[in-house]
Amino acid sequence: xxxxxxxxxxxxxxxxxxxxxxxxxxxxxxxxxxxxxxxxxxxxxxxxxxxxxxxxxxxxxxxxxxxxxxxxxxxxxxxxxxxxxxxxxxxxxxxxxxxxxxxxxxxxxxxxxxxxxxxxxxxxxxxxxxxxxxxxxxxxxxxxxxxxxxxxxxxxxxxxxxxxxxxxxxxxxxxxxxxxxxxxxxxxxxxxxxxxxxxxxxxxxxxxxxxxxxxxxxxxxxxxxxxxxxxxxxxxxxxxxxxxxxxxxxxxxxxxxxxxxxxxxxxxxxxxxxxxxxxxxxxxxxxxxxxxxxxxxxxxxxxxxxxxxxxxxxxxxxxxxxxxxxxxxxxxxxxxxxxxxxxxxxxxxxxxxxxxxxxxxxxxxxxxxxxxxxxxxxxxxxxxxxxxxxxxxxxxxxxxxxxxxxxxxxxxxxxxxxxxxxxxxxxxxxxxxxxxxxxxxxxxxxxxxxxxxxxxxxxxxxxxxxxxxxxxxxxxxxxxxxxxxxxxxxxxxxxxxxxxxxxxxxxxxxxxxxxxxxxxxxxxxxxxxx
Numbered sequence: 001x002x003x004x005x006x007x008x009x010x011x012x013x014x015x016x017x018x019x020x021x022x023x024x025x026x027x028x029x030x031x032x033x034x035x036x037x038x039x040x041x042x043x044x045x046x047x048x049x050x051x052x053x054x055x056x057x058x059x060x061x062x063x064x065x066x067x068x069x070x071x072x073x074x075x076x077x078x079x080x081x082x083x084x085x086x087x088x089x090x091x092x093x094x095x096x097x098x099x100x101x102x103x104x105x106x107x108x109x110x111x112x113x114x115x116x117x118x119x120x121x122x123x124x125x126x127x128x129x130x131x132x133x134x135x136x137x138x139x140x141x142x143x144x145x146x147x148x149x150x151x152x153x154x155x156x157x158x159x160x161x162x163x164x165x166x167x168x169x170x171x172x173x174x175x176x177x178x179x180x181x182x183x184x185x186x187x188x189x190x191x192x193x194x195x196x197x198x199x200x201x202x203x204x205x206x207x208x209x210x211x212x213x214x215x216x217x218x219x220x221x222x223x224x225x226x227x228x229x230x231x232x233x234x235x236x237x238x239x240x241x242x243x244x245x246x247x248x249x250x251x252x253x254x255x256x257x258x259x260x261x262x263x264x265x266x267x268x269x270x271x272x273x274x275x276x277x278x279x280x281x282x283x284x285x286x287x288x289x290x291x292x293x294x295x296x297x298x299x300x301x302x303x304x305x306x307x308x309x310x311x312x313x314x315x316x317x318x319x320x321x322x323x324x325x326x327x328x329x330x331x332x333x334x335x336x337x338x339x340x341x342x343x344x345x346x347x348x349x350x351x352x353x354x355x356x357x358x359x360x361x362x363x364x365x366x367x368x369x370x371x372x373x374x375x376x377x378x379x380x381x382x383x384x385x386x387x388x389x390x391x392x393x394x395x396x397x398x399x400x401x402x403x404x405x406x407x408x409x410x411x412x413x414x415x416x417x418x419x420x421x422x423x424x425x426x427x428x429x430x431x432x433x434x435x436x437x438x439x440x441x442x443x444x445x446x447x448x449x450x451x452x453x454x455x456x457x458x459x460x461x462x463x464x465x466x467x468x469x470x471x472x473x474x475x476x477x478x479x480x481x482x483x484x485x486x487x488x489x490x491x492x493x494x495x496x497x498x499x500x501x502x503x504x505x506x507x508x509x510x511x512x513x514x515x516x517x518x519x520x521x522x523x524x525x526x527x528x529x530x
Contacts, residue, residue, distance in 0.1 A: 022113070025121065025301035026106030029128055031293050032373065033098040036380050037138070039279060039286045044090040045384070045391035048435050048443045049141035053079055056446025058087035059455040070228040074184030075145045083144060087450070090140065097143050100151040101128055107154035108346075111196075113304060114161040115203040118313045118354040120303030121369040126349035129376035131272055132265050134383040135433055136339030146339060149189035150346075152181040157196045164204040176213050183221035188327055192343055194218045195323035199316045253328050256336040260430070261344075268428050269379055276382030290377050298370035303357025313354035320347030337431040386427060386434050393423040394437040398447045400490050405480055407448055407457055415474065417483040417493065417504055417512060418526050419462040438462055438484070465526035471517060474502050483512050 046055065057063060063084055069076045086093050105124040112119035128137075136146045156178040163171035182193040197214040280287040305313075324343035328334060360368055401407065405414045419438040422429050437443045441462050449457050463469060474481060474495035483493045483506060493506035495515075502522070504512040515522040 021300055021302075022106060022109055025109075025124060025297055026102050028293055028297040028300060029105060029124055030099060030102035032290065032297065032377060033102060033128065034095070035286060035290050035293060036377055037094065037098065037384060039283050039381055040384065040388050042091055044094045044140065045387040046090065047139060047141075047387060047390060047394070048432065048437060048439055050090075050139070050446075051437060051444075051450065052442040052446030053141050054084050054087045054090070055450035056448075056455070058084050059449045059453060061455070071225075072145060072185055072187065073224070074181060075148070075186065078144060078148065078185075083140065093140055093144070094138075097137075097140070097147045101137060101147050104128075104147065104150045104154040107151075107158040111154065111158040111161045111200060112350075114158075114165060115200050117199070117203060117316065118303070118305050118350065118357055120353055120357050121298060121301035121365075122303060122356050122372070123349045123353040124301065125297075125369060125373050125376065126345055126352060129373065129380060130342070130345045130349075131269060131376060131379035131383060132260070132338055133342035133345050134380050135337065136342040138384070138387070139339070142339040145186035146189065146342060149182060149185040149193070152178045152185075153189060153193045153196060156182055156193065157200050160197060160200050160210070161204070163210070164201070164206045167207075172210065175210065179213050179217050183217050187221070187225060188324070188340055188343055190218055190221050191323035191326045192320065192346060195320055199319065249334065250329070253325070253334050253336075256334055257325065257341070257344075260336050260338070260341045264428060264430055271427050272379040272382030272386070273375070274382065275385045276378035276380065279381050279385050280378060291374065294370055294373040294377060297373055298366045301369070302362065303353060303360075303365050303369075305354070305357050310354055310358060314351055317347045317349075317351035317354060320350060323347070335431060338433055386424075390423060390434050390436070394447065397423075397436070397438060397488075397490070398444070398451055401444065401460065402448060402451065404490055404492075405460065405482065407460055408452070410456070410459065411478055412459060412480055413472070413478060414460045414480045415463055415469075415482070416460065416490065417463045417481070417524065418485075419464045420484055420488065421464065423488065439464075463524045465513070465524065468518075468521045468523050469515075471520050471522055474515070483509075485509060 057079075063080050067076060067080050083090075083093050105128045108127065109119045109124055112123070136142045156175055159171045159174040159178060162168070163175055179193065179197070183190050194214050197211065201208060201211055280290070321344050324347060328336070328340075356365060356368065401414075401416070405416075406412045407414060416438070420436045421439050422434070423436045427434075437447050439462070441460070444460055444462055445458060448460060449455050461469065473479070475497055479495075481493050481495055481504065482490050483504065485491050485508065491506060491508055493504055493512055495502045496505055498514075500517040502515040504514065504524075506512055511527050513524060513526040515524050
């Protein structure tokens with residue numbers, strides 16, 4: 001009898017999983033995300049912008065005074081009222097974002113499935129776990145924008161598919177509200193929102209009138225950013241490309257994307273996989289759990305071409321890739337950090353799904369998915385390990401600054417020369433990828449404010465090679481000067497006036513660098529030797 005009951009229970013469970021296949025896969029994806037990001041403990045590892053956006057800001061008695069809605073208005077509101085209050089418990093925010101990410105790929109998969117577009121495990125895996133997206137999907141200063149956008153976009157297209165299929169007004173309401181939210185978090189995701197709503201509508205071709213909302217919301221977002229271009233935060237990034245520079249601009253943009261998805265990504269995958277494998281070997285329980293969750297995900301979630309035509313799915317995937325880079329085409333500010341590269345993964349995921357679910361038999365498809373999920377999981381753990389190590393080094397550096405410099409004396413100005421952009425030299429160094437907190441004034445200030453528990457510390461000036469600082473008498477009694485030596489240790493130094501300029505010297509290393517006056521500013525040039 002016991003054996004019969006067990007068999008009945010297993011049959012019921014199998015039937016439940018079969019009926020709710022995508023929902024089960026979504027839960028397993030959430031489990032994978034949680035396992036990957038808690039392998040080093042139930043903790044979030046902040047980096048650069050996190051310190052001034054959230055941690056330092058949480059010390060202020062008036063958070064509203066720092067509220068900035070000129071860029072990404074909904075992100076600004078979320079920063080002030082949701083994320084900053086949780087600065088001391090940021091893992092809660094990280095967990096919420098993991099839930100939103102798993103829900104995003106679930107909604108996206110369901111929307112595609114209902115619209116006869118290729119969908120399945122490969123789509124979910126690349127969209128949620130691609131290592132090149134780890135920066136944009138983990139680092140809260142970025143993920144709070146990107147994941148929030150992706151969540152509302154995927155909810156929007158899911159509701160769109162449900163409405164044109166079921167004609168229920170509640171889905172129309174969700175479609176409208178989530179569409180409005182989609183454009184308020186991250187400008188790079190606005191074209192993705194518009195493109196996905198068009199793609200789903202092209203497959204259904206019913207109730208086309210609802211597309212008025214994506215048109216209005218996308219236009220409103222463009223107008224909003226256009227009106228705010230006078231703001232210093234958007235002065236450079238909001239500048240449109242001139243016609244005379246368009247040809248050069250396109251090639252410059254191409255070079256950026258070629259590097260990010262070529263040599264830089266290959267090196268990133270290699271380095272993160274090695275680090276991740278070592279971390280898993282040191283945490284065998286997590287290794288077993290991640291392997292089991294990966295196997296379960298691959299077994300549960302199959303690929304479905306939904307009788308769609310391959311060329312059509314490929315065309316839509318390419319269209320999504322084009323939408324992801326469209327903003328870069330019109331802006332003169334061409335920089336492609338990993339978080340900006342991530343939206344391309346959505347279109348790439350559709351292309352990969354459309355091909356693989358057609359050419360790989362069922363069992364081979366599942367084996368390929370298992371291998372892909374395991375590879376991405378190991379790489380993501382390696383990425384997390386770098387964030388953890390960098391955070392530990394930031395903590396050491398901040399403690400050193402607070403111990404050696406007179407940061408609590410508001411009348412004292414502290415200059416620290418030869419600041420480090422990165423604490424490491426043996427991993428990928430790309431734009432703002434896992435930079436040291438010493439990288440700029442705002443980051444180290446936010447960290448010191450949080451560690452000191454006060455909000456009125458603003459006297460630590462970090463000075464990197466090539467930085468331009470305000471003209472100031474560095475030989476006065478109200479100035480302390482330090483520099484970072486080659487070993488990464490903070491050492492005392494002093495300024496010696498040479499005409500209108502200054503030489504920066506130390507008893508340990510001699511000549512450190514120079515400050516050259518230009519009107520009301522001074523440019524710092526680090527001495528790197530003969």
